[in-house]
Amino acid sequence: MEWINSLNQAFDSAQTSLERLDFAEISSDHRIEFAEVFMDVKAKLSRGLAAHRKSQLPASTAANSTSIDITNNADLSFRSRKPRLPNLEIARFHGSYSEWPDFLATFTTVIGNDDELSDIEKLQYLRSSLGGVALETIRSLEPSNANFKKAMNLLVNRFDNKVLHFQAHVQAIFGLKGVEKGSSKGLRELSDCMNSHLRAIRTLANTQQILDGLLIHIVTRKLDQRTREKWEEDLSITELSTWDAMESFLEKRCRMMVNLDQALETQTSGQQKMLKALRC
Known part of the structure; x- marks a missing residue:
């Protein structure tokens, strides 16, 4: 032995x-x-x-x-x-924010809480369960007992974000494919996917926050690139945005753009008067 x-x-x-x-x-x-x-x-x-x-x-x-x-x-x-x-099957995680909670829960249950596995063995299982940007996040860590917790912390800091999870599910809802005429399979897939995303969203936000999130997503898709970038710059990375915040942003943005337009018109008018005076 x-x-x-x-x-x-x-x-x-x-x-x-x-x-x-x-x-x-x-x-x-x-x-x-x-x-x-x-x-x-x-x-x-x-x-x-x-x-x-x-x-x-x-x-x-x-x-x-x-x-x-x-x-x-x-x-x-x-x-x-x-x-x-x-x-046991652990779906490989490639970096999708909407898939992170399920991956974390499954990996923790099957691997992370197994006291008979050493931390270096857990790290090996973790690496084999990752792909894409998720794997790149911890690729630089050498295999060692100490680096398992470091790897988990890196992944949590990168992907465990309530706001990004919420936005990912909302985007997925609006990206669902339409149902072909008379397709019971397509209708079932649409229903299952929609309910899956809604169940996930309800764990992240209340009814009012969900409604605000849907409205904000619809409006931001209608904005020009520059205005959308300004909105994204003002977003909190930890708290869900509200429609009141979006309404306030739009009002502020409108005033600023109106003032710029008026200033430009005044400047153009002044230049035209100056040119006219020089010609006389």
């Missing part, structure tokens, strides 16, 4: 060295595949040793050891299956 445990440590050391040399190794399934084979072999070896020891015991003690063997084997079987738990 000591030999097989040392083999596990040797593999872990070798795989870690490979991952430091080539980041592509991080997203490979080598660790998972080895863990499955390792625990399966260890379980069979343990059962074999237990059976051998029992055969060496006197008949009187063999019966008494039966319940212990059953308990040990059941516990061993559970432990041998434990590393397989992270193989």
